[in-house]
Amino acid sequence: MPSESVHDWLDAHAEALDADSGKAKEVLPRLAAAGLFRLGVPRELGGEGGIGDAIEAIAGVAERSLAAAFTFWGHRAFIEYVVQSPNAVLRERWLPRLLDGTVAGATGLSNAMKYLGGIESLGVRATTHGEGGGWLLEGAVPWCTNLRAPEFVAAVAVAREDGPPLIVALPSGRAGFKRSADLDLIALRGSNTASLRIDSVVIDASDLIHADGTQFLPQARPAFLGLQCGLSIGLARVALDAASQRSGAGREVLGAEIDAQRQALREATDALKAGLGSLGLLAQPVELFKLRLALADIVQHAVQLELQASGGRAYHRDQALSFARHWREAAFIPIVTPSVTQLQGELRKHEARLRAAA
Ligand SMILES: Cc1cc2nc3c(=O)[nH]c(=O)nc-3n(C[C@H](O)[C@H](O)[C@H](O)COP(=O)(O)OP(=O)(O)OC[C@H]3O[C@@H](n4cnc5c(N)ncnc54)[C@H](O)[C@@H]3O)c2cc1C
Known part of the structure; x- marks a missing residue:
């Protein structure tokens, strides 16, 4: 266990984690050593606390570094897939090493979530292979974070001709599975974000997170999205704190707006944690979508307030202000x-359905 707390380490290296990949390797072991990946995992599987604790932990990291917090999210979302998977062999294979951070979990499921919303088709396809019920995979994943050397495992959705999509855990060492160099991003560059190429990769039933993605994805979505909201919560909190702390002529004028955004943030955070704790948001995805939208809106207001309260100092590269990084980090949230x-778009479809039913 490092003697320095993980929060102190993140405070010291937040700019570096945003700007380049030099410190990227250290993030996972430090978060693991602080026990953060165990939060919200069932006790009988080696975890402690509830989903609200996991969201708060991601928010606490996001207050310091969104690159580290998004790495945390990708890893923790993968842990959630393994926890929710009916495949006990897969769980035994990966969970202990995910919890102690010796293998990196990555979630390449944006494509699947967009597929679920009817926006795009799946980018990886399976054909049956061999006599033993295996498959051969072909395709690509354009974005995936936490592809950390020397070993990662990535969740990917796979279309097949003879059934619903598969949700597969692909390990980095599998023949035909290739990671690109890190993508050339404007921020979050220490997040091990790259694309994946899948050329004739062989899998079998032991690699399946779930054999029916249409069942698994809606089931996993509340945790996927709820944990992701921790990014917005942390970034909004730190930007509003920075706005409050800056002294200057505009400070008093901005006070009421800062308080209003703080209040809105508290209410959305409480509603999210209560809804996920009771699993009410599992049955009501639209309510979860509204919370994600409300939090994204608060983040944009919060960084604007940080800018306005900081004034011209925010524009100086030689001042020890975090505004420019928060601005770039905030561009990731929408x-x-x-x-x-x-x-x-989902809310619009939902409202149209309600109108049609009325
Ligand atoms: C730093 C970084 C890290 C990332 N890490 C991961 C990761 O770990 N795993 C992963 O799976 N993905 C990851 N992504 C991808 C990310 O989650 C989004 O999927 C991606 O940024 C969406 O951009 P696009 O270019 O594919 O969107 P496009 O498909 O080009 O669409 C543009 C925008 O329009 C929206 N849109 C498109 N069609 C419709 C429609 N019919 N109705 C309503 N809205 C529509 C899209 O949602 C998007 O907002 C990452 C992205 C970044 C920038």
Whole structure:
């Protein structure tokens, strides 16, 4: 266990984690050593606490570094798939090493979530292979975070001709499975984000997270999305704190707006944790979508307030202010799947269905 707390380490290296990949390797072992991946995992599987604790832990990391928090999310979302999987062999194979951070879990399921929303088709296809019930996979995943050397395992959705899509755990060492170099991003560059190529990769039933993605994806979505909301919660909190702390002529004028955003953030966070704790949001995805949209909106207001309260100092590269990084980090929030645009489309469809039924 490192002697320095994980939060102190993140505070010291947040700019580096955003700007390049030099510190990327250290994130996973440090989060694991602090026990953060165990939060919200059932006790009998080696976990402790509830899903609200996991969301708060992601928010706490996001207050310091969104690159680290998104790495955390990808890893923790993969853990959730393994926990929710009916495949005990898969769970035994991966869960202990995911919890202690010696293997990196990655979720390449944006494509699947967009597929679920009717936006795009799946980018990986399976054909049956051999006599023993295996498959041969072909395709690509354009984005995937936490593809950390020396070993990762990535969740991928796979279309097949003779049944519903498979949700598969692909390990980095499998023949035909290739990671690109890190993508050339404007921020979050220490997040081990790359694309994946899948050329004639052989899998069998032991690699399946679930044999029916149409059943598994809606079931996994509340945790996927709820944990992801921790990113917005943490980033909004730190930007609103920064806005409050800056002194200057505009401070008093901005006070009421800062308080209003803080209140909205508290309410959305409480509703999210209560809804996920009671599993009410499992039955009501639309309510979960609305919370994700509300939080994304609060983030944009929060960084604007940080900018306005900081004034011209925010524009200086030689000042020890975090505004420019928060601004770039905030640009990620609307586009991460399910994106704000996708969810606005879902809400529009939902309202049309209600109108048609009335
Ligand atoms: C730093 C970073 C890390 C990432 N890590 C991962 C990861 O670990 N795993 C992963 O799976 N993905 C990851 N992604 C991808 C991310 O989650 C989004 O899927 C991706 O940014 C969406 O962009 P696109 O270019 O594919 O969207 P496009 O398909 O080009 O669409 C553009 C926008 O329009 C929306 N849209 C498209 N069609 C419709 C429609 N019919 N109705 C409503 N809205 C629509 C999309 O949701 C998107 O917001 C990452 C992205 C970034 C930037």
